[in-house]
Amino acid sequence: MKVDFGGGEDIRFERRGHAGLVTLTRPASLNAINHTMVHALHRALLAWEADDDVRLVVLRGEGRAFSAGGDILDVYRAGLKGEARPDFFADEYRLNAAIARFPKPYVSLIDGIVMGGGVGISFHGSHRVMTQNAVFAMPEVGIGFFPDVGGSFLLSRLPGDFGMYLALTGSRIRHGDALAAGLATHAVEAECLEELTETLCGTDDIDRALASFGAEAERQIDDAVLHAIARHFSFDTLSEVLGSLAADQDDWAGETRATIAKRSPTSLGVTFRQIRAGAMLTMDECMRMEFRILNRMLAGHDFYEGIRAALVEKGTTPRWKPDALDDLSAGDIEAYFAPLPGGDLTL
Numbered sequence: 001m002k003v004d005f006g007g008g009e010d011i012r013f014e015r016r017g018h019a020g021l022v023t024l025t026r027p028a029s030l031n032a033i034n035h036t037m038v039h040a041l042h043r044a045l046l047a048w049e050a051d052d053d054v055r056l057v058v059l060r061g062e063g064r065a066f067s068a069g070g071d072i073l074d075v076y077r078a079g080l081k082g083e084a085r086p087d088f089f090a091d092e093y094r095l096n097a098a099i100a101r102f103p104k105p106y107v108s109l110i111d112g113i114v115m116g117g118g119v120g121i122s123f124h125g126s127h128r129v130m131t132q133n134a135v136f137a138m139p140e141v142g143i144g145f146f147p148d149v150g151g152s153f154l155l156s157r158l159p160g161d162f163g164m165y166l167a168l169t170g171s172r173i174r175h176g177d178a179l180a181a182g183l184a185t186h187a188v189e190a191e192c193l194e195e196l197t198e199t200l201c202g203t204d205d206i207d208r209a210l211a212s213f214g215a216e217a218e219r220q221i222d223d224a225v226l227h228a229i230a231r232h233f234s235f236d237t238l239s240e241v242l243g244s245l246a247a248d249q250d251d252w253a254g255e256t257r258a259t260i261a262k263r264s265p266t267s268l269g270v271t272f273r274q275i276r277a278g279a280m281l282t283m284d285e286c287m288r289m290e291f292r293i294l295n296r297m298l299a300g301h302d303f304y305e306g307i308r309a310a311l312v313e314k315g316t317t318p319r320w321k322p323d324a325l326d327d328l329s330a331g332d333i334e335a336y337f338a339p340l341p342g343g344d345l346t347l
Contacts, residue, residue, distance in 0.1 A: 001014060001015045001016070002014050003015055003020075003044070005040040005041075005043040005044045005047070006036070006039060006040045006043060007036060007037055007040030007041070008036055008040075009025060010024075010025060010026050010034060010036055010037050010040075011023070011024055011025060011026075011036075011037045011040050011041065012025050013040070013044050015054070016201040017201035017202045018053065018054065018055040018056065018201065018202070018204070019054070019055070019056050019057065019058050019200060019201040020044060020048040020054045020056070020057045020058070021057075021058050021060075021197070021201065022041065022044065022057065022058065022059045022060070023060055023061070023062060024037070024059075024060070024061040024062060024066070024067055025062050026062075027061075027062045027063025027064070027065070028063075029068075029071065030063070030064075030065035030067070030068035030069075030113060031061040031062065031063065031065050031066060031067040031068065031118065032067065032068055032069055032070060032071040032117070032118075033067055033069070033070045033071060033092070033117035033118065033120075033121060034070075034071040035087075035088045035091065038088070038091050038092050038095050039091065041095060041121065042091070042094065042095045042098060044057075045057070045095075045098055045099070045102060046098075048104070049102065049103060049104065054104070055104060055105070055204070056104055056105040056106070056107060056200065056206060057102070057104065057105070057106045057107065057125075058107045058109065058197060058200050058201065059106070059107065059108045059109065059121065059122060059125070060108075060109040060111070060193070060197065061110075061111070061112065061118075063112070064112045064113075064133075065112040065113040065114075065118075066108075066109075066110045066111055066112050066113060066114040066118055066122070066134070067113075067114055067115075067117060067118025067121065067122070068113045068114075068115050068116070068118060069115045069116030069117045069118055070088075070092065070116050070117030070120075070149075071117075072307065073307070073311065073312075074088075075088060075089075075298075076303075076304060076307040076308075076311075076312070079298060079303070079304050080304060084298040084299070086291070086294055086295055086298060089148070089291065089294050090291065090345055092117060092120065092149060093148070093149070093150075093287045093290060093291055093294075093345060093347075094287075094345075094347055095120070095121065096120045096121070096124055096149050096150045096283075096287060097150075097283055097284055097287045097347045099120075099121060099124045099125055100124040100125075100150065100153075100283040101283070102125065102126075105126050105127060105206050106125030106126050106127065107125065107126070107127040107129060107200060107206065107210075108121075108122035108123070108125050108127065108128050108129060109129050109131075109193055109196070109197065110122060110128065110129060110130045110131065110134045110136075110184075111130075111131045111133050111134060111190050111193060112133050112134060112135070113134075113135050113137075114134060114135070114136050114137075115136070115137045115138065115139060116138065116139075116140065116148075116149065117149055119136070119138060119149060119150075119151070119154070120148075120149025120150055121149075123150075123154055123183060124150055124153075124154070124283070126185075127185050127186065127206065127210065128178075128183065128184045128185050128186070129184070129185065129186045129187070129188055129196075129210065130175035130178055130179065130184040130186070130187055130188075130217075131175065131187070131188055131189060131190035131193065132174075132175060132187075132189065132190060132215075132217070133190050134174065134175045134178070134184075135172050135173070135174060136172065136173050136174075136175075136178050136183060137166070137170060137171065137172040137173070138151050138155065138166055138167060138170065139170030139172075140170070140267065140271075141167070141168060141169075141170055141263040141264060141267040141268055141271055142170045142262070142263055142264075142306065142310065143264075143303070143306030143307055143309075143310050143311075143318075144264040144266070144267055144297075144300075144301075144302030144303045144304070144305055144306030144307075144318065144320065145264075145267060145297060145302075145303050145306060146267055146270050146271045146274060146290075146293055146297065147166075147167045147271060147274070147275075148290045148293070148294060149290075150283060150286060150287065150290070151167065151274075151275075151278075151290075152274045152275060152277065152278030152281070152286040152289060152290055153278050153281065153282075153283045153286040154183075155167050155275055155278070156275045156276070156277075156278035156279035157182075157279065158181050158182060158183070159181065159182070160226060160229060160230035161229060161230055161233035161234045162181050162226070162229055162230075162233075163181075163275060164233040164241075164272070164275050164276075165229045165233045165256075167271050167272075167274075167275050168233070168238075168241070168260055168263070168268060168271060168272065169256060169259050169260060169263075170259075170263070171259070173220070173221070174220055175187050175217045176217040176218045176219040176220055177219050177220055177221050179217045180219050184217075185210075186210045186211075186213075186214060187214065187215050187216070187217035188210075188213045188214065188215050189213075189215045192213050192215075195213075196209070196210075196213045199212075199213070225252060228248070228250065228252060228253065231244070232244045232245050232248070232253065232256075236276075237272075238268060238269060238272040238325070239325070241272075242257060242260065242325075245257040245260075264302040264306060264318070264320045265320055265322055265323065265324055265325045265327070265328055266300070266302050266320070266321075266322070266328060266332075266333075267302060267306075268325065269325065269328050269332070269333040270293060270297075270333055270336050273333055273334075273336075273337065274289065274290070274293065274337075277289065277337075284347050287345060287347060288344045288345050288347070289337065291340070291344065291345035292336065292337055292338065292339070292340055292344070293336045293337065295340055296335065296336045297336075301320075301321045302318075302320050302321065305318050305319060305320065305321070306318050
């Protein structure tokens with residue numbers, strides 16, 4: 001039975017069995033998350049939390065992507081006119097926090113690309129199920145931004161400083177590595193998703209259902225690289241991380257340092273500070289911190305330059321300001337984390 005929470009053609013809601021079933025329906029846009037979808041999903045969760053007949057929520061996406069991120073071109077255009085407003089991000093962050101505290105099972109069936117805003121609506125839930133087609137990334141430092149939507153909470157808690165590595169490089173990983181790191185909770189074959197969905201909607205034992213569809217998921221990152229990540233990315237400062245990579249003659253270390261060197265220096269400095277801080281904060285505290293950062297990013301240069309180079313004039317080289325980490329002071333970075341004059345995000 002379809003239910004209308006105001007999502008229009010972009011997101012579909014159904015009551016199926018004891019489940020609230022959510023389907024992202026923007027396959028031509030890789031299911032990018034827009035403001036309409038954020039509002040609709042939040043309304044659905046509030047309604048289903050209060051409905052005793054709804055025992056779980058199942059989230060999935062149509063097409064070849066689960067969700068490739070947030071729909072930020074409108075934000076970019078408004079910013080160029082000097083009219084940037086944080087409203088979309090404020091509501092998105094509130095939704096991310098609501099998912100993290102949602103008291104019922106929240107099962108995300110992730111088939112295809114999941115990045116940015118797509119991570120925010122899925123990986124804070126109780127069950128993250130990835131197929132062999134799934135690709136996870138938080139590539140925001142490559143567009144002059146930072147891993148938001150709760151990235152400070154999620155990535156900071158991965159073992160062996162793996163989350164810091166993902167945040168500073170924007171590297172993509174497959175389901176085996178996501179499962180080993182604890183990002184995913186289960187792996188299944190993509191061909192079984194429809195049957196799994198029907199099973200979940202009709203069962204009272206979600207964990208048993210997921211276990212019955214479980215599939216092998218081999219890691220692609222070997223032990224040597226995991227040890228290298230833990231060694232290089234464990235330092236207390238970004239300069240020490242980069243120095244450690246530079247001192248290592250291994251090809252992987254050189255390639256990793258070269259990748260980081262292409263990212264926005266401001267984004268790198270902010271992200272390093274964000275991930276280190278996030279490990280000591282609650283999810284709600286992380287969202288308030290990220291909203292502080294977001295407001296400063298919208299008032300800066302690199303976010304708009306990164307979007308221009310990556311999405312507007314695709315394939316061009318971004319011109320970061322400043323273009324070197326040495327030109328950033330500790331005070332420059334710290335300013336992104338200062339309290340907002342108008343007060344912090346309310347959750």
